[in-house]
Amino acid sequence: xxxxxxxxxxxxxxxxxxxxxxxxxxxxxxxxxxxxxxxxxxxxxxxxxxxxxxxxxxxxxxxxxxxxxxxxxxxxxxxxxxxxxxxxxxxxxxxxxxxxxxxxxxxxxxxxxxxxxxxxxxxxxxxxxxxxxxxxxxxxxxxxxxxxxxxxxxxxxxxxxxxxxxxxxxxxxxxxxxxxxxxxxxxxxxxxxxxxxxxxxxxxxxxxxxxxxx
Amino acid sequence: xxxxxxxxxxxxxxxxxxxxxxxxxxxxxxxxxxxxxxxxxxxxxxxxxxxxxxxxxxxxxxxxxxxxxxxxxxxxxxxxxxxxxxxxxxxxxxxxxxxxxxxxxxxxxxxxxxxxxxxxxxxxxxxxxxxxxxxxxxxxxxxxxxxxxxxxxxxxxxxxxxxxxxxxxxxxxxxxxxxxxxxxxxxxxxxxxxxxxxxxxxxxxxxxxxxxxxxxxxxxxxxxxxxxxxxxxxxxxxxxxxxxxxxxxxxxxxxxxxxxxxxxxxxxxxxxxxxxxxxxxxxxxxxxxxxxxxxxxxxxxxxxxxxxxxxxxxxxxxxxxxxxxxxxxxxxxxxxxxxxxxxxxxxxxxxxxxxxxxxxxxxxxxxxxxxxxxxxxxxxxxxxxxxxxxxxxxxxxxxxxxxxxxxxxxxxxxxxxxxxxxxxxxxxxxxxxxxxxxxxxxxxxx
Amino acid sequence: xxxxxxxxxxxxxxxxxxxxxxxxxxxxxxxxxxxxxxxxxxxxxxxxxxxxxxxxxxxxxxxxxxxxxxxxxxxxxxxxxxxxxxxxxxxxxxxxxxxxxxxxxxxxxxxxxxxxxxxxxxxxxxxxxxxxxxxxxxxxxxxxxxxxxxxxxxxxxxxxxxxxxxxxxxxxxxxxxxxxxxxxxxxxxxxxxxxxxxxxxxxxxxxxxxxxxxxxxxxxxxxxxxxxxxxxxxxxxxxxxxxxxxxxxxxxxxxxxxxxxxxxxxxxxxxxxxxxxxxxxxxxxxxxxxxxxxxxxxxxxxxxxx
Numbered sequence: 003x004x005x006x007x008x009x010x011x012x013x014x015x016x017x018x019x020x021x022x023x024x025x026x027x028x029x030x031x032x033x034x035x036x037x038x039x040x041x042x043x044x045x046x047x048x049x050x051x052x053x054x055x056x057x058x059x060x061x062x063x064x065x066x067x068x069x070x071x072x073x074x075x076x077x078x079x080x081x082x083x084x085x086x087x088x089x090x091x092x093x094x095x096x097x098x099x100x101x102x103x104x105x106x107x108x109x110x111x112x113x114x115x116x117x118x119x120x121x122x123x124x125x126x127x128x129x130x131x132x133x134x135x136x137x138x139x140x141x142x143x144x145x146x147x148x149x150x151x152x153x154x155x156x157x158x159x160x161x162x163x164x165x166x167x168x169x170x171x172x173x174x175x176x177x178x179x180x181x182x183x184x185x186x187x188x189x190x191x192x193x194x195x196x197x198x199x200x201x202x203x204x205x206x207x208x209x210x211x212x213x214x215x216x
Numbered sequence: 217x218x219x220x221x222x223x224x225x226x227x228x229x230x231x232x233x234x235x236x237x238x239x240x241x242x243x244x245x246x247x248x249x250x251x252x253x254x255x256x257x258x259x260x261x262x263x264x265x266x267x268x269x270x271x272x273x274x275x276x277x278x279x280x281x282x283x284x285x286x287x288x289x290x291x292x293x294x295x296x297x298x299x300x301x302x303x304x305x306x307x308x309x310x311x312x313x314x315x316x317x318x319x320x321x322x323x324x325x326x327x328x329x330x331x332x333x334x335x336x337x338x339x340x341x342x343x344x345x346x347x348x349x350x351x352x353x354x355x356x357x358x359x360x361x362x363x364x365x366x367x368x369x370x371x372x373x374x375x376x377x378x379x380x381x382x383x384x385x386x387x388x389x390x391x392x393x394x395x396x397x398x399x400x401x402x403x404x405x406x407x408x409x410x411x412x413x414x415x416x417x418x419x420x421x422x423x424x425x426x427x428x429x430x431x432x433x434x435x436x437x438x439x440x441x442x443x444x445x446x447x448x449x450x451x452x453x454x455x456x457x458x459x460x461x462x463x464x465x466x467x468x469x470x471x472x473x474x475x476x477x478x479x480x481x482x483x484x485x486x487x488x489x490x491x492x493x494x495x496x497x498x499x500x501x502x503x504x505x506x507x508x509x510x511x512x513x514x515x516x517x518x519x520x521x522x523x524x525x526x527x528x529x530x531x532x533x534x535x536x537x538x539x540x541x542x543x544x545x546x547x548x549x550x551x552x553x554x555x556x557x558x559x560x561x562x563x564x565x566x567x568x569x570x571x572x573x574x575x576x577x578x579x580x581x582x583x584x585x586x587x588x589x590x591x592x593x594x595x596x597x598x599x600x601x602x603x604x605x606x607x608x609x610x611x612x613x614x615x616x617x618x619x620x621x622x623x624x625x626x627x628x629x630x631x632x633x634x635x636x637x638x639x640x641x642x643x644x645x646x647x648x649x650x651x652x653x654x655x656x657x658x659x660x661x662x
Numbered sequence: 663x664x665x666x667x668x669x670x671x672x673x674x675x676x677x678x679x680x681x682x683x684x685x686x687x688x689x690x691x692x693x694x695x696x697x698x699x700x701x702x703x704x705x706x707x708x709x710x711x712x713x714x715x716x717x718x719x720x721x722x723x724x725x726x727x728x729x730x731x732x733x734x735x736x737x738x739x740x741x742x743x744x745x746x747x748x749x750x751x752x753x754x755x756x757x758x759x760x761x762x763x764x765x766x767x768x769x770x771x772x773x774x775x776x777x778x779x780x781x782x783x784x785x786x787x788x789x790x791x792x793x794x795x796x797x798x799x800x801x802x803x804x805x806x807x808x809x810x811x812x813x814x815x816x817x818x819x820x821x822x823x824x825x826x827x828x829x830x831x832x833x834x835x836x837x838x839x840x841x842x843x844x845x846x847x848x849x850x851x852x853x854x855x856x857x858x859x860x861x862x863x864x865x866x867x868x869x870x871x872x873x874x875x876x877x878x879x880x881x882x883x884x885x886x887x888x889x890x891x892x893x894x895x896x897x898x899x900x901x902x903x904x905x906x907x908x909x910x911x912x913x914x915x916x917x918x919x920x921x922x923x924x925x926x927x928x929x930x931x932x933x934x935x936x937x938x939x940x941x942x943x944x945x946x947x948x949x950x951x952x953x954x955x956x957x958x959x960x961x962x963x964x965x966x967x968x
Contacts, residue, residue: 191319
């Protein structure tokens with residue numbers, strides 16, 4: 003199953019690149035949904051020999067929560083908003099792509115220096131989780147629309163989830179489910195605040211949120 | 217109803233001082249000296265704020281108030297969860313839950329600025345917690361071969377066997393993440409906005425309780441570090457962040473136009489002092505814990521006073537608030553007291569704790585740290601003095617400031633109570649408190 | 663040996679224009695037409711060879727020499743490349759670098775000729791071609807590096823004649839990345855949709871076509887032939903990466919190869935018929951993604967090699 007795991011992880015990184023490179027909000031959310039569903043399959047491939055019920059539950063919960071419910075919720079949130087694309091981001095698409103590429107290289111370098119105490123089935127897991135985290139950061143910092151920042155945060159959480167899959171056997175279920183639940187609530191709250199922003203400011207451009215400064 | 221819940225909570229906490237249950241729920245929850253300290257602080261402050269809220273919400277309760285109180289209770293329960301959790305994951309869940317439940321509290325009065333503050337608060341704090349979560353995972357990886365758990369007790373026992381590079385990375389990420397929540401620069405950017413835009417009692421709670429809960433999580437990291445023998449690494453990062461926080465606070469307090477933002481930056485400064493204290497060895501740790509109590513009470517006073525001011529003057533700008541001593545003498549005295557307490561002037565308790573930290577710095581030969589510490593303290597004193605003295609003296613600018621908005625009793629008493637506590641702590645530390653402080657400092661290696 | 667050598671050369675010289683015919687037929691099929699016959703490119707070449715060339719007075723010897731040089735370079739690259747399972751006539755250690763640079767040479771002289779005419783259209787096409795050439799060359803090199811790392815050899819013939827036999831099983835995902843990236847490079851280098859429309863008549867939208875606008879007669883025949891051979895060689899490279907197995911019988915290998923190339927031509931035709939041309943400022947992003955695919959593949963290979 004090693005090769006399938008590698009293929010999935012590479013696909014996850016590439017989908018992350020697509021999210022970072024796209025400027026249309028709908029596209030970003032859809033690709034994020036696809037990526038989350040694929041990420042939810044990773045535990046199955048990783049623990050194929052030592053499968054246990056709770057691993058399956060966590061994976062299924064991840065697929066459903068992150069792949070269905072959250073993107074639907076985000077789509078509902080952007081229905082109120084008239085903006086459908088990110089016209090003027092802070093960092094242009096080309097620069098974003100270059101930065102993401104550098105981040106992927108950097109995370110591979112970093113991961114090759116870190117020795118994981120227990121042997122893991124694929125060497126690509128740690129680098130891909132790091133690269134997803136950095137790409138999420140790039141999205142948050144480089145975009146002005148609030149929804150793009152929310153997607154960036156969700157990408158960040160995807161990366162952290164990917165890292166957490168490594169620990170799935172040892173960590174108790176409580177924390178995993180707690181994280182997933184918190185994530186869901188966080189997205190809900192963000193969506194509500196985004197709606198408030200759009201109602202108050204008539205757009206969701208965070209560039210308008212500059213009245214409070216010194 | 218809120219008052220009832222707050223009283224109940226305080227009663228439970230006081231009983232803990234006597235009986236001290238150790239662990240329950242499979243070891244997930246438990247109360248050690250550190251947790252007890254923070255919990256008591258939270259409880260006392262919450263009690264005072266709930267008194268205050270009775271007068272703040274004068275016009276009875278409507279639906280939005282009910283939601284407000286509901287979320288306030290959630291907030292309290294999650295903060296309690298943070299203080300009593302003995303598992304790192306649970307700790308983080310508690311902190312994230314406090315963030316989420318405080319969002320509607322900050323956003324209570326929905327203006328353009330409060331929405332902006334809420335958005336910044338949400339984004340920055342959620343990212344911080346995500347990073348802290350990653351740090352927790354790294355910690356789990358560090359212990360993967362030996363400890364295989366995130367329970368604080370087990371981690372402390374096996375701390376020396378933790379894999380070093382993963383431990384260091386986890387400390388870095390946890391410090392960044394929890395430091396974001398605590399308000400250490402350069403991750404503090406949400407703090408001034410959130411604290412100034414939230415309703416005043418909420419600001420008091422945020423400053424006095426939430427930041428302390430985040431501080432507690434950093435202390436837990438410190439516990440593990442100390443047990444693993446990595447204290448110099450941990451201390452140096454903390455001292456650096458602390459000094460930067462004090463510097464940033466100083467820069468932004470000078471010429472500040474909004475008095476709530478000024479107090480918010482003062483929170484940043486005090487968090488910096490706490491960080492420096494923790495990084496300075498045993499005496500510093502004792503001083504920092506004492507300072508945590510003092511600071512919580514002080515910020516409670518400060519923000520509740522600003523609540524009074526806002527009710528009277530209906531403005532947050534320093535230029536529009538003048539002549540407080542003349543018009544509203546009680547509030548004026550309280551404002552003066554809060555200024556003195558925040559700046560660490562004797563006989564208030566903050567003076568003692570800041571002195572202890574200074575002593576720790578000098579006796580530990582950290583001369584540069586002591587120098588910057590004193591420098592920033594003095595400069596911030598001047599900055600705050602400038603603003604507050606301008607507010608206190610003179611005549612009110614707007615002649616139509618209504619004389620009829622006298623402070624109600626419930627808005628005065630809590631502040632008075634808190635000031636009394638700070639004054640007492642300035643002279644005398646009661647033995648039970650001293651005992652607990654020693655124990656708590658001992659947990660951290662002091 | 664001699665038979666395989668002559669077969670190699672025959673396929674190299676004779677077969678490529680058929681690919682252009684196949685692509686034209688597929689596009690016509692999608693458009694609901696019958697379209698030109700499959701052998702039309704041969705007829706075109708034949709016709710052009712009889713015509714006289716017209717030369718502008720602003721041009722000099724570069725313009726006259728360019729088509730011949732470019733076609734010669736492309737054919738020389740063909741001599742380096744193993745086709746249909748036959749060993750190429752010329753092979754040496756590191757010949758894959760020469761392979762890439764022969765194409766670069768061909769592009770270079772065509773650009774020079776285009777600039778030589780002094781017309782603004784050609785200059786515009788030349789600058790576009792040079793820009794895309796930068797990115798596509800790097801990507802090609804990265805892909806070839808990945809293949810070289812996988813097979814441990816630096817000669818094209820050694821890579822494709824058995825060096826990659828177990829690679830699909832071991833590092834399948836990386837090879838998928840290489841294939842996708844290389845397909846994008848193929849589309850760019852051969853000026854296919856979605857980068858360039860070979861059938862447009864609007865000079866402002868052309869990239870490759872506009873560079874050769876002023877060639878006529880036998881020069882145009884050279885260029886058309888060179889284009890076909892270039893497409894054939896890129897296709898051969900791609901097909902050799904995808905289908906790495908070799909049976910022992912060289913005749914079966916040869917027919918298999920021809921089938922695969924025809925399949926690739928059909929695929930290109932389908933892609934051309936179903937997609938629209940990209941806006942010109944989006945083409946670098948396409949190239950960027952090809953570049954990133956190959957970088958990711960390279961990093962994965964390096965990490966695994968640890």
